[in-house]
Amino acid sequence: MPIKESELILNPDGSVYHLNLKPEHVAKTIIFVGDPDRVEKVTCHFDSIEFTTHKREFKTQTGYYKNKRISVISTGIGSDNIDIVLNELDALFNIDLQTRQPQKTLTSLNIIRVGTSGSLQKEVPVNSVLVSEYGLDINGTLQYYITDKINNSSIENEFVKQTQWHKNKSKPIAIKSSEKLFKIFSNTNTFSGITVTANGFYGPQGRVLRLPIQDPEINSKLEKFNFKDLKITNLEMETSGIYGLAALLGHQAISLNAIIANRPSGTFSENPSKVIEELILYTLNTIVEQI
Numbered sequence: 001m002p003i004k005e006s007e008l009i010l011n012p013d014g015s016v017y018h019l020n021l022k023p024e025h026v027a028k029t030i031i032f033v034g035d036p037d038r039v040e041k042v043t044c045h046f047d048s049i050e051f052t053t054h055k056r057e058f059k060t061q062t063g064y065y066k067n068k069r070i071s072v073i074s075t076g077i078g079s080d081n082i083d084i085v086l087n088e089l090d091a092l093f094n095i096d097l098q099t100r101q102p103q104k105t106l107t108s109l110n111i112i113r114v115g116t117s118g119s120l121q122k123e124v125p126v127n128s129v130l131v132s133e134y135g136l137d138i139n140g141t142l143q144y145y146i147t148d149k150i151n152n153s154s155i156e157n158e159f160v161k162q163t164q165w166h167k168n169k170s171k172p173i174a175i176k177s178s179e180k181l182f183k184i185f186s187n188t189n190t191f192s193g194i195t196v197t198a199n200g201f202y203g204p205q206g207r208v209l210r211l212p213i214q215d216p217e218i219n220s221k222l223e224k225f226n227f228k229d230l231k232i233t234n235l236e237m238e239t240s241g242i243y244g245l246a247a248l249l250g251h252q253a254i255s256l257n258a259i260i261a262n263r264p265s266g267t268f269s270e271n272p273s274k275v276i277e278e279l280i281l282y283t284l285n286t287i288v289e290q291i
């Protein structure tokens with residue numbers, strides 16, 4: 001049975017609904033950034049750009065960096081957007097958009113997030129780079145899929161126990177990064193750990209401005225969490241969705257985080273653009289050398 005028009009929505013020009021892309025527009029190695037303005041901060045280093053489009057928060061450019069064809073897509077903020085980006089991106093490669101049937105031979109993509117994040121550990125300082133070994137979904141997105149073959153329930157159970165996770169909050173789901181990409185992007189200068197992916201920047205990340213939150217101790221509980229020497233290192237808003245959907249769809253994914261805030265010390269980077277620019281160059285050169 002073909003996938004119905006209401007389920008896989010195509011624009012009049014045949015492109016996928018939100019991303020505005022056709023299969024020929026996208027490379028198999030894709031950098032995700034949150035901020036649409038960060039797309040050009042990556043592609044300004046390219047030797048050539050062959051394609052650009054922009055709809056809502058989703059801006060895409062495809063081109064060549066040192067002979068490697070790479071696409072850069074902005075996802076906007078949050079795992080709800082990751083659900084859109086991963087599903088539409090996968091459809092471009094793994095569903096025949098004419099017959100609306102899955103392709104017989106599936107394509108596996110390399111997805112590398114270049115994002116910003118807040119550290120939960122004093123020893124992961126602002127202006128450092130963190131490679132997420134695990135993404136921990138506390139935002140509920142992955143609960144809508146069948147994750148029992150890809151999640152780590154030992155981490156999840158320990159998390160619920162150690163944080164006294166409130167029963168009304170969505171059940172956490174822990175997903176590992178691509179082992180291959182984790183090895184490629186980790187080095188002696190990078191940090192690694194469990195990245196908690198929240199569904200908001202303020203209350204869901206333990207920030208209090210004027211509103212009290214359900215658990216005022218949550219960030220110190222996250223900071224103290226320990227599972228076989230694995231620590232929760234940072235908070236942001238996309239990694240677990242990328243890891244979960246990539247693993248389910250058969251893609252390789254890694255999340256690289258420029259640490260711009262340190263929550264225990266209450267500090268924020270004086271020059272976030274600098275660490276982001278360094279991370280972009282590190283990412284591009286590592287892709288060219290090792291992917």
Ligand SMILES: O=P(O)(O)O[C@H]1O[C@H](CO)[C@@H](O)[C@H]1O
Pocket residue numbers: 033034035076077078114115116117201236237238
């Ligand atoms: O800088 P990006 O990649 O958007 O990532 C982080 O910044 C945003 C919040 O300011 C969230 O998307 C969070 O995950």
Ligand SMILES: O=c1cc[nH]c(=O)[nH]1
Pocket residue numbers: 116117118119201205235236237260261
């Ligand atoms: O603290 C932070 C910093 C960047 N992005 C987040 O989501 N949280």
